[in-house]
Amino acid sequence: MLVLPGQPVSDNVDSIKRTEGVYSRSDKLISSVVGELSKSEDQVRVESAHKNSQPLPEIDSEVLATVVRLNSKQATLNLDVIDGVPCTNNSQDSNFQGILRSQDVRQTDKDRVKMYNCVRPGDIVRAVIISLGDARNYYLSTAKNEYGVVFATSQDGNQMIPVDWETMKDEHTGNTEHRKCAKPTPV
Template identity: 45%
Template sequence: MEEEKEAVMVTPGEVLGRSSDVKAGRGAYAAPHNNTVYASLTGFRRTIPPPPDSPDKRPTVEVTGHKAHGPVPQPGSIVIVTKVMARSASADIMCVGSKCVREKFTGIIRQQDVRATEIDKVDMHLSFHPGDIVKALVLSLGDARAYFLSTAKNELGVVSAESIAGATMVPVSWTEMQCPVTGQIEQRKVAKAAS
């Protein structure tokens, strides 16, 4: 298979092929749940033939931007919660691992993705507050407007929050943080600190 001659513009979430036919390269990812390769950024689709001596005969499909792209959201992204509703919380994705993103990415933490147990008892307003810094896992591209995020693991959740008094709160349990100034305790879905 030869490299594609004509540059085809693709956007995040666009299907690039089946995992059985192509390998995901830069700017692309394979979704294991449906064996489909998707674009993870806006740019030009490129298909690279496999090396002649490679046992894997699938070509690699990649997306290259016309300008340098910053990191793209992926598992372990750090997000800032911007709005809390009854069934979900909106968040701006700030960092991917230790790298800050250059573009604006939005995420949604749905009620069913806050924690792994007692999902029906989750109160979004007791889990997150606007301004909280949260470590979340990117589940999928979600819909056209936002990535779907999860905090359903012990190490995921609120990593930093400000109290009503304006102080940085200290975690006291996996569901509570305390203001060091006033001693007031507030409910949160707290991330377990790495030991």
């Protein structure tokens, strides 16, 4: 199973020997890298998912992407991970960019979607590629429950946790902000 930095990987922090790729926080073991989770009775390990070859986006590929620009109709994202394999050239001029259009954010109420209430610049989003688009961009969708924002920081710069499918809460201040949250993956 692919895990992301900050994702809980086990609740049994006292009975499990910590190895590389994890750390403990609030009685849980948390992944510190993008990688494959391997568990045994007494050990949890996250092995970094570095590969030698650059992954190529295809229709139905699951991606993790960072929101870089936003307007009322769409968000522009840099693709960071494609089908569990990190992209090697991630910077502002990333090799792969995606567009999340307002009509592809949700399955219902498509005409009522306000992009600013769904994603914001800096958010990390789990999405699926629905079209190869044009020469510069792939078209993405977060219309299913398992897709949406997986990591966000608040306006105060603190990490946020999902409260429900459309709200995230700042862990420190308690303030809430709107996001289209991804359904959490099981530990």
